[in-house]
Amino acid sequence: MTDSNQEQPSLRVRPYLVTGGRTRSTIDLPLEALVLTTPAGQAAIESMNHERRRIVELCVERQSLAEISALTHVHLQVAKVLVGDLISEGFLGSHTANASPSVRPDVQLLERVLDGLQSL
Amino acid sequence: MNASANPIPVKIVIAGGFGVGKSTFVGSISDIDPLTTEAAMTKASEAVDDVGDATSKKSTTVAMDFGRVALSSELVLYLFGTPGQDRFHFMWDELIRGAIGAVVLVDTGRLEQCFAAVDYMERAGVPFVVAINAFDGVLRHHPDDVREALDVPAHIPVLVTDARHRAAVRDTLVGLVRHAMMQASSPAPVNS
Ligand SMILES: Nc1nc2c(ncn2[C@@H]2O[C@H](COP(=O)(O)OP(=O)(O)OP(=O)(O)O)[C@@H](O)[C@H]2O)c(=O)[nH]1
Numbered sequence: 548m549t550d551s552n553q554e555q556p557s558l559r560v561r562p563y564l565v566t567g568g569r570t571r572s573t574i575d576l577p578l579e580a581l582v583l584t585t586p587a588g589q590a591a592i593e594s595m596n597h598e599r600r601r602i603v604e605l606c607v608e609r610q611s612l613a614e615i616s617a618l619t620h621v622h623l624q625v626a627k628v629l630v631g632d633l634i635s636e637g638f639l640g641s642h643t644a645n646a647s648p649s650v651r652p653d654v655q656l657l658e659r660v661l662d663g664l665q666s667l
Numbered sequence: 668m669n670a671s672a673n674p675i676p677v678k679i680v681i682a683g684g685f686g687v688g689k690s691t692f693v694g695s696i697s698d699i700d701p702l703t704t705e706a707a708m709t710k711a712s713e714a715v716d717d718v719g720d721a722t723s724k725k726s727t728t729v730a731m732d733f734g735r736v737a738l739s740s741e742l743v744l745y746l747f748g749t750p751g752q753d754r755f756h757f758m759w760d761e762l763i764r765g766a767i768g769a770v771v772l773v774d775t776g777r778l779e780q781c782f783a784a785v786d787y788m789e790r791a792g793v794p795f796v797v798a799i800n801a802f803d804g805v806l807r808h809h810p811d812d813v814r815e816a817l818d819v820p821a822h823i824p825v826l827v828t829d830a831r832h833r834a835a836v837r838d839t840l841v842g843l844v845r846h847a848m849m850q851a852s853s854p855a856p857v858n859s
């Protein structure tokens with residue numbers, strides 16, 4: 548059943564929108580995406596509010612989206628949108644953000660994973 | 668920032684029924700103490716779950732624990748443990764995106780608990796292995812019997828593991844990656 552209430556235009560207050568079982572975000576990061584604070588992010592820390600600030604501070608050391616959610620106690624879907632916004636604004640960077648998140652690792656990458664596991 | 672400081676993240680999903688040893692499995696090989704992340708249930712899954720009112724807040728989230736293993740300076744493996752019940756499927760859609768594959772952990776005493784996971788992975792075309800967690804090293808049922816009982820297709824490996832032992836966990840992951848390599852090098856029967 549669909550809700551009749553329309554989403555209000557808001558000033559990035561609403562943390563996330565759930566539509567048809569999917570959470571909308573401008574950047575579709577997988578849970579394992581690694582995120583790092585940019586110099587612009589570091590410079591802007593003082594001007595940020597709590598959750599955004601905690602994320603940008605945390606990502607001075609590289610973190611995955613899952614770690615950001617766990618360590619800041621922010622629900623995954625919310626963390627995803629916040630991180631997506633921060634990337635759009637240039638405060639965070641992710642080398643995995645551009646790759647298609649739905650594509651499974653190819654054989655070459657799997658071989659490297661296999662080597663890594665076998666050397667554990 | 669230099670290029671070698673940008674490791675590639677890969678992930679494997681550990682699925683299975685309640686109390687089958689998923690968290691133990693992840694913890695046995697993780698470099699870090701496993702962390703827990705929570706996700707909110709979507710409206711659709713709440714409806715299925717029949718969550719009545721806002722007072723039962725606790726049941727509107729699902730917790731997943733995960734661990735991290737550095738495979739090299741350029742490669743980091745994330746392991747996500749998640750319950751296998753149908754009502755968590757919304758989370759699985761997210762989890763399996765881009766994943767190497769899944770390990771479906773099985774307790775032979777409660778086989779029925781992993782039906783949903785086996786079924787889901789099969790339909791989604793995700794490379795997966797079934798791993799029997801031999802509690803206390805005791806294997807109560809032969810893997811062939813488990814395969815038959817769960818109706819696992821012939822090309823899917825059914826392995827025996829021990830969630831408490833790092834070497835057994837590593838071997839199970841190796842088994843999955845080998846299987847994923849075979850699946851990746853043969854024409855995919857499922858579109859994405
Ligand atoms: N004896 C024995 N106990 C085990 C083994 N694997 C797990 N356990 C125990 O079984 C219980 C459940 O294990 P968990 O790893 O928490 O299982 P889980 O699948 O994460 O459970 P949920 O997240 O609650 O669904 C714990 O008390 C473990 O210590 C095993 O191989 N042998």
Ligand SMILES: [Mg+2]
Nearest residue numbers: 689690732748
């Ligand atoms: Mg657990």
